Amino acid sequence: xxxxxxxxxxxxxxxxxxxxxxxxxxxxxxxxxxxxxxxxxxxxxxxxxxxxxxxxxxxxxxxxxxxxxxxxxxxxxxxxxxxxxxxxxxxxxxxxxxxxxxxxxxxxxxxxxxxxxxxxxxxxxxxxxxxxxxxxxxxxxxxxxxxxxxxxxxxxxxxxxxxxxxxxxxxxxxxxxxxxxxxxxxxxxxxx
Numbered sequence: 001x002x003x004x005x006x007x008x009x010x011x012x013x014x015x016x017x018x019x020x021x022x023x024x025x026x027x028x029x030x031x032x033x034x035x036x037x038x039x040x041x042x043x044x045x046x047x048x049x050x051x052x053x054x055x056x057x058x059x060x061x062x063x064x065x066x067x068x069x070x071x072x073x074x075x076x077x078x079x080x081x082x083x084x085x086x087x088x089x090x091x092x093x094x095x096x097x098x099x100x101x102x103x104x105x106x107x108x109x110x111x112x113x114x115x116x117x118x119x120x121x122x123x124x125x126x127x128x129x130x131x132x133x134x135x136x137x138x139x140x141x142x143x144x145x146x147x148x149x150x151x152x153x154x155x156x157x158x159x160x161x162x163x164x165x166x167x168x169x170x171x172x173x174x175x176x177x178x179x180x181x182x183x184x185x186x187x188x189x190x191x192x
Contacts, residue, residue, distance in 0.1 A: 122153065
């Protein structure tokens with residue numbers, strides 16, 4: 001089954017990746033105010049955002065940004081210069097390039113068919129924020145608990161999920177928790 005055929009949809013909402021499928025729709029929304037879009041996406045995907053509404057589903061007739069928050073003040077890990085840089089780049093290039101990845105999901109699935117069922121055989125460490133929105137998508141708890149089926153040499157803290165979670169971090173783990181440290185022994189174990 002093609003990935004887009006398996007994506008959730010109800011009478012009220014569709015999975016955000018389905019919302020991204022029609023060229024021009026998401027671009028119009030995201031490019032309406034690029035600075036606000038960057039602030040909303042960076043903040044709402046972070047561990048700092050209150051409420052933690054899921055952005056996985058987009059209301060029919062609504063938009064992707066409807067469940068995001070434009071913060072009154074930026075968190076310490078995100079500067080006005082960061083916003084200006086990304087807004088400048090996306091203002092120049094638009095969002096079509098990034099959105100095209102989602103529009104090509106079915107084609108990528110077809111191209112990767114020869115690797116169906118393949119297992120990642122190199123040692124690996126999966127790091128995510130404990131407030132990462134993707135980790136909270138429906139079905140992810142089961143997927144994370146079974147990651148070692150697909151990545152037998154997955155290393156972590158000994159959690160049943162074999163997952164290294166950074167407290168109070170969201171999708172921007174590298175930016176939000178720049179100074180967080182994964183114990184060096186854990187990294188050495190991950191690459192053995």
